Amino acid sequence: MRYIGKEMSRVDGVAKVTGQAKYAAEFQVKNVAYGFIVQSTIAKGSIKSIDTSEAEKQSGVIKIFTHLNSVKRKDKDDAFCALQNEKIVFNGQPIALVVAESFEQARFAARLVKAEYLKEAHLTETEKAPTVDSRGGKVRGNPKEALQNAAVRISAEYTIPIEHHNPMEPHAAIAMWDGDKLSIFDKSQGVKEVQRHLAKSFGIATENVSVVSPFVGGAFGASLNPNYYPFLTAAAAREIKRPVKVNYTRRQMFTGHGYRPYTIQKVQIGASKDGKLQAIIHEAIGNTSTFEDFSETPNGFGRTLYNCPNYDTPYKLAKTDLPTPTWMRAPGAVSGAFAIESAIDELAYELKIDPLQLRIINYAEKDPDTGKPFSSKALMECFKQGAAKFGWEKRKPEPRSMRDGKWLVGWGTATGTWGAMQLPASIRITLKADGTANVGSATADIGPGTYTVITMIAAEFLGISPEKVKFELGDTKLPNAPVQGGSFTTASVGSAAHGAALNIKKKLFDFAVRDFGFAGVSVEDTEMAKGFLFSKKDNSKSVAIADLMKKNNLTEIVENYTSMPSKERNNYTSMAHGAQFVEVKVDEDLGIIKVTKVIEATAVGKIMNPKTSHSQEMGGIVWGIGMALQEQTEIDHRYGKMMTTNLADYHIPSNADVHTVETDFIEEDDKIINPLGIKGMGELCLVGIPAAIANAVFHATGKRIRTLPITIDKIL
């Protein structure tokens, strides 16, 4: 391989470090008007009256939209849609959009909009809210009985607060109409999703909606759903017949796109004295809204990880008067892992078995749920390499047994796993006679490096250097691709790029057989490089690609290709795995916790670009530090209102919070998942970290913290 597997700097790097990369709100549009969202101050009830008269008098105000004069959505689903009726279903719900000539004018006038409400009693506490059953997987064996009969049992409850994605770029859209054709710049993880949503909402043809999103300033799941602002923005633009720009404020983001649900999990484990798991009952409740069910099955996490014959995962949703939650990096898995990987650690102390050893004892060689083999699983190698690098064998098993001066030292471990998924994806490659290629697919690059990795794959199999490849994404004019989420982008779009390039080679090969004496050579034995198609076995068989095209009066070859997950995948379970080793230092007098070292050993198939892969790993670790120690959206239940809605009150890790981070890639040669052996990693790298940190905190302090985040007050 010339490029694949080797480190490559981002192809969009220069654009990003020079400020040239344009994010949704940054496109220059003539005569754009600015919309500012007004939000409800109650959590439940209805708008009795809304007075916009004072606001309308202000300089620069063009129009104010409320439920009384707004565009109504043509197509209805459960998702929240702004300004449709007088009902209030969460605190912070948009109740008006003030559109003015400038941002300052719109913001000022927005403060003058006055609403009167008919309040109803609200319920925002997950613990008290009514529940409905959700899917939770089949019962394996007879967990209740096995638990009763187990020699050793533990039972514990774990709580995860609401957390918010907080990408650095606030959500924004600029919309404009030309007749019944809508163009919109949007922050999106999937332009085709936004296109479908807007077409249905306005009752117009899909092809009449153009969505452009070339750069996304982080999203982490917050832009998987279309959210309410693109429709709101487009509706305003249609009414005033001008382009309109709406930008969430940081505060509006907390109620504008969903969040990681509040989750309560009870884990009961039964084991034999030698550490063999006998039964796991992992119950979970996650909050959702009153109007839409969101489920992420956090308790599904351990089912494929541990060889445990009896397993049950009941799951319920609690209907709260809050906005609907959504997927947030490693949805379900990281929450489930916090519970299971903490509980396994608790069991290890109970059994007096090393926590890593306990995981090895219960290692699943095949998928315990289905009995299918894993297409690849190098988790054992991750355990070995990660432990060796970390120096795990030097760990003293007793809590509070390791010190560094005044600091208590704790070492913890946890395992992460995430499905290695692939979805159908299309791509178009145009190889030109001059040796350059245009590549396009309507995927996104929210930060993992999709621009770069698809460029590398195309370059690799077209046999041209990456700077000759121009890859476009984030535009609905491009071939279909799934949303960027679930860590399946490279497996999906990368497989398409690979397939398209091979088809181009096949076309050229057919010309070569016909016109240039390639008879007797098989296409598999040929390669494209440096402008030539040649046989790898027979030096005499070589022809310039430009000549092949010229002979056929072509200036370019266009290949539209759709890759599909192979049928063979159905015979296997495909997962990505990782082992995490964490060192924390705790100042018991002050309650300060520092994560001083994280070693992450990861088995995610073939690494395409170690440089950007390492960055994703690092990002996952930083997210894990945030989730374990800092992040929490607090709700004042008296008002049903999210309170920590800014970056001073909602803490995320800063530079000083992050110390040594090292990643080891344990490569797997997995030909079953897809031809290039790609698994995803963006979620996996986060999954085990919060539990590993909590386990390290226990090892350091002897305090088992089962409610995140592990803040100073819980240590003192």
Add this chain to the structure above:
Amino acid sequence: MAEEFKCLDEIQLTEDEQALLNEMPELGELGEARRKFLGQAAAMGLGAFAINLLQQQEVFARWETPEDALFAPVAEENAVAVKLKINGVEKSLSLDSRMTLLDALREKLALTGSKKGCDHGQCGACTVIVDGRRVLSCLTLTAQCEGKSVTTIEGLADGNELHPIQASFIKHDGFQCGYCTPGQICSAVALMSEAKNGEASYVSTNIRTNAKNIKLSDDEIRERMSGNLCRCGAYPNIVKAIQEVHSGKEQAQTWNFHKPEENLAENKEETNNETV
């Protein structure tokens, strides 16, 4: 050094800005790699993306305002006149007195490189350099900048010739989504002059010394960069990118392959490709 910033020198710089540029350490290996990289950058990075973006923007440029489009009368009650220098160019602006420097850059001057992350001075994405010091442009009213000299991310590179900090951010992958990056880079550039001036931070061990040209430890860089949040979590790479330019010493990578048959060296760069 002087040659690298030739075009920047041609524009008018404040004394502080000039000092900032002059004190950049010699780059050694980085400089070599940078030249190699910039050749490619001209061919692909900036070129290709600029073209894509212009095409996408054109969708809107073609749009014609219909006759019945709604416009609101605007009273000039809040207007203030401000003269300032932005990236070396004199600007005379008439704008709403409430307009922050960040909004003036983004909404008035089409300089969207400075980012709005929180609008509350909590995230650092809007960091620009005013008279040589890093400033949160979202907490700065444009009217406060009368007579001042503002350098934004757009003013750091000289055409295709990147500022050393910009090049180092690419080399060390000091970003992912790129949204906090302009603020990080402006912060890092100003940080260099803080070190040069011997300014102390919260973690400085000796604040009584008046020593200039202090060598910053990684902990010092972490502390001094903690006003710039990065949600993608690129912090360790940001520290490496800054430390390499600050110390002139190449920083090691922190990833590894474990595959017995594969030598790590094989995964390093081949000639003519990729890495800075």
